[in-house]
Amino acid sequence: MPTSRTSLDLASRKAEVDLARLSLSKCAVIAPFDGVITRRLIKQGQLLKMNDVAFEMADFSDLKVRLRVPERASVALKAGQPVQYRADALPGKDFTATVNRVSPVVDARSGTVEVVVAVDNTTGALRPGLFSRLDIAYDHVAAATLLPKSAVLTNERESSVFVIRDGKAARVAVKLGYESGHQVQVLQGLSPGVEVITAGHTSLTDGAPVDAIKAVDRELAAVKS
Template sequence: MVRAWYLIAGFCLLLAGCSDAPSDSSNDQPGGERHTPIAAYEVTPRDLSRQLTLSATVEPRIQVNLTSRTQGVVSSIAIEESDFVEAGQTLAQFDVAEQRAELRRAEARAYEAKLEFERLQQLRESNTISIAELQRAEATYAAAAAERDLWQTRIDFGAILAPLSGIVTGRYIEVGESIEAQQALFSLANMDELVVRPGVSERDIRHLSVGDDVPVLLDGLPDQEFRGTIRRIFPIADRSSRLLRIEVLLPEEAYEQGVRPGFLGRLPLTVDPRPNALAVPAAAIGEDAEQRYIYRVVNERLERTYIEVGITRGQWTEVLSGIDEGDVVLATNPIDMRDGTAVRIVNWRG
């Protein structure tokens, strides 16, 4: 029994000796105060501008599809696809021999009606005929003149003229082919005005304006960058995609530099520019009674600072007021921290 008592006493002395052993003071500072390890971030200006990449196919701004205004047989074609034509130039001609014959007959009738009308005018001056007879002759002459003009118009419709200067992008007829009214003949495009018309989301369109200068990159010409101008913004969003189209006009010399309709254009845009925003990690912001706050690190202690925040881009939130460039702040969730807590920085973020 005595032996057991000595064993217990010895064990107690051993425990007491262990409790007097020096403890790990790696988290402590002189004076015995414990410093909480934290991750910190030094506030520096960041670019929080919104980056947006749009894409669309290059198109001629003005493209015209020519259709026949009369029926007939194609007698000649003066151009090929890819030819440049001037406004008013003849592209094709229909056989209008029948229309010319009808025109000559209509001209003869109109001439005859004119002579009769002039003869009755002289008789009316001498009160030989009634005014009603003169009026009937005048109406007959007017009808004959209208028929003459109609056949002249049909002959004119037989000549297919270019309505604008541009490149022939499509030819859909051949010599000898019988053509019906409203049948497609040619398509023309003005290559001096090439555009891309990408869609823009409703949240980004407000940052764009007519006249803005934008870069345009083309897959077909990867070594060149073209500067386009927003020519117009369409007024209505697409009902299915909710996108609003913009029309970006390429430089006038783009076609001469190798740009062709059908090329894919990409537009890397910067919208809502904020190139030098002060920001902190979004996770470092706390909320207290509808106020936002962060903890600044001042003399190795946390100091709660209320802030006004702006936009959030990814993991960064813009701070409009409350901090300055160069401030060191707690970079992690502040919910378990307290004002005045002693800290030591073991990791830097950013």
């Protein structure tokens, strides 16, 4: 049976509509991953050429922190270790983080090793560029003797502190271990409970008479008598 002109016109119009829909579908800008638009480089009605950049996007759900640690500390770090992560802009909030990778290479100029930490940001609270603080517990020492860092005097040969004995300053050499915040571990040289001078000690000499002023946490400040 011959096809009527009306049927041919209808089929032609349907083909035109399908072709228009196909062209429209190719005009949509679809990102290859889920994320957030961080920058728009085009304006409405602007004509684009092939491979023109329209938007910049980023996925913030899994952030990475890159830091450099001394080579002595790097040997105690390994992938999978938990990290305590905080951001100054979000006080009181802790985020889950783990050591992702420890570089096998030591930078010859700085003597440091690059460590990459992965931070879980599925809540979207964190943003790239925030000032952050990270604590990595790579060893646990039971009953450690701790000393305020402010009490330590260091030269090329050794580290030492001043203690008070019979009203006089006595310089004692110490061997130090791990550091944590404002405190440092004492391995040798001091016994637990010994009071040390934390202020005014840079100008002291061994055996100089001092007057001690009690300070917080049983630390001592001293002035020459």
